[in-house]
Amino acid sequence: MPNLRLVYFKMRALAEAPQLMLHYSGTPYSYEMGWDYFSRPWNEVKSSVLYRQLPLLVVNESTEIFQSGAITRYLAELTGLKPDDALLLAEVDALYEASQELFRPLNPTINFAVGEEFLSMRSKLIEQLAPRFEDFEQILESKPTTPFFFGDNPFYCDFGVFHHVNLALYLDENLLDPYPFLSEFLSNFERLDGVKEYLDSRPELIGVGSEPQLVIDGVAKSTGIVND
Ligand SMILES: N[C@@H](CCC(=O)N[C@@H](CS)C(=O)NCC(=O)O)C(=O)O
The missing domain is CATH 1.20.1050.10 (Glutathione S-transferase Yfyf (Class Pi); Chain A, domain 2)
Structure with missing residues (x-):
């Protein structure tokens, strides 16, 4: 299995289907925030990143796959979650x-x-x-x-x-x-199997409609693309 790093932000959105697939298939990966992966705030690196948006899947430290559809289809091939026909x-x-x-x-x-x-x-x-x-x-x-x-x-x-x-x-x-x-x-x-464990352990989304936050490692953080 290749080394997989999934890079995204603080929101429950386009990285979710990939993560569900990875957990269901028992495929190891790391989840990283954009600012950690790029070692700079997103607004400073956005213009130099291909297609200028995330998620991004980094495969074997060498190939960067952008676009959630492409990531999902690649993972479907890798994990057997697509039909042959x-x-x-x-x-x-x-x-x-x-x-x-x-x-x-x-x-x-x-x-x-x-x-x-x-x-x-x-x-x-x-x-x-x-x-x-x-x-x-x-x-x-x-x-x-x-x-x-x-x-x-x-x-x-x-x-x-x-x-x-x-x-x-x-x-x-x-x-x-x-x-x-x-x-x-x-x-x-x-x-x-795998899905249940992921749903029970993923960051909880709280405050929808008033102050949306994700509880990451026990700490409530505002949803978004900024590291605060
Ligand atoms: N077509 C892209 C859309 C990606 C997208 O909209 N990403 C948003 C987050 S959900 C983003 O990068 N926002 C930050 C920005 O545009 O600077 C995909 O499917 O991956």
Whole structure:
């Protein structure tokens, strides 16, 4: 297994599906903040970093893979979390991409918005999520006997969907009431070996809507891209 360093910030967002996959597959890696990896504040290095955004996966201290989709697909190959069949892979990838589209609306609202702004973003977001959740529900309902989207075991798309839907529950813990299949999928996913341990030990996200913080090594820190 190559040496893996996942570099990101203080937020529960694009590094989450990769981390879930790494834990599920028992693959060792280190998680590092951008300012630690680059040894400088992010705003000072951003313009010299390829594509100017994180996450970044550093492989064997030599290759830097940017873009969360590329990182996830690389890890899926490495850990066996993708199907061999090209046609099935295309379906898996379409679902993964559909889940990735939830990043833009969810991330600013849940990881950062506060007060009135949060409340107004929250109600719009709940409306916006409904059709996508209906899509997920429909796919799961079409295969009611399997615990995951494409069978008895999860592929990388399941990790993407789980992360975004799980994050959306911060908007309303009853959000999944109209979606019994999606709700069951989340329960099945949470029980997976490796996933369960990661969910129990990852930095807790607190203060959503008022003062969003991640509890890292027992210390509550503001979400963001600055080391404070
Ligand atoms: N398309 C990129 C988007 C990455 C992205 O939006 N990263 C944000 C954090 S979630 C970032 O680097 N923000 C800091 C900045 O833009 O300076 C991906 O999927 O990795």
